[in-house]
Amino acid sequence: MKIGLYFGTFNPIHVGHLIIANHMAEHSDLDQVWMVVTPHNPHKKKSTLLDDFHRLHMVHLATEDYAKIKPSDIEFKLSQPNYTVNTLVHLEEKYPNHEFSLIMGEDNLKSLHKWKNYEVILQNHDIYVYPRLDAKDQISELISPEVENLDLKNHHKIHIIDAPVVEISSTFIRNNIKEGKNIQPLLPNKVWEYIDHNIFYKK
Template identity: 50%
Template sequence: MRKTGLFFGSFNPIHIGHLILANAMVQSGEVDEVWFVVSPHNPFKKKSTLLHEFDRLDMVHAAINKNYNFKATDIEFRMPKPSYTVDTLVYLSEKHPQHEFKVIVGEDNLAGFHKWKNHHIILEDYGLLVYPRPHAKPSDLKNHEHVKMIEAPMVDISATYIRKSIQAKKDIRYMVPEGVRELIQSKGFYKD
């Protein structure tokens, strides 16, 4: 059974913080690999701020290039929208029975985790791997038997900051992998 961490996100754009956290998950020994699940539409975010899903997938591919512990997946592109984590988990479990899936989330998601569709199924059947986040609200879930806190650097960088930097014509070097920076530049992403 291959232990696979699912890192769901808009990745609008993917940045070094995402990669550092994914690497920390693999290094923790809790998972053998991390799949970046590019979400076409997060139910908690406005769709209008998102770059096209295939462009975001291309950036994830560029970011994880040559890392055999990482994989990009577009599984949610073919599912009903908005995407719900529990539906994706059930689908992936049926399609890949040789994998044991865990959901990777930031500590800041724990306080509102009860709002997720069928959150109890996610918790009981899959479990959460949680990375630290600045200013996370306290949550009793930290002590749940299916929640594992993972030691990882607290990288306080956001895709929003990167997009604003691009609009302000600032250099985003070192915030995103070079392949991602080149894609953003060559395609003119986030200029408006």
């Protein structure tokens, strides 16, 4: 089975995440998409994150009606801060019959050369890339000059998927909840109800 790994803090998960995940599951050769909830991103302030349990539970609520989209807490069990290459090794050992690929936005592809052991990732795993407006450039112009010789844009492991461009951020949602604005259309119903019931992101 070919699994696409969609990493995120999902703080909270929103309809944009689901649109991308579902498009990848339906319009690529992936059999399933796993939403991998990351316990802590070194580039984000941990104080802004809800507890791991709550974010994972919201992903469960958001994906329970999608047969091809599954929540994953695999990184909860790994030492932090964790790196994607370590997660991939762990998954390969745990699920030897699965083939794991990465799902990322154009902006992440641009910085892939900065990832730990990115050469190993690129050698062993396909990468499915979806468009981002904030990347501003075409994919052919995305690769920075210092890594142009790697020819990432034409690498056989990189697959550019013509997915819908969705520009909704979890930060925008959190800020609007704090300001008392109605952002219900941006969240799956059960996720909205869970956030509202628990008074998350109000402070």
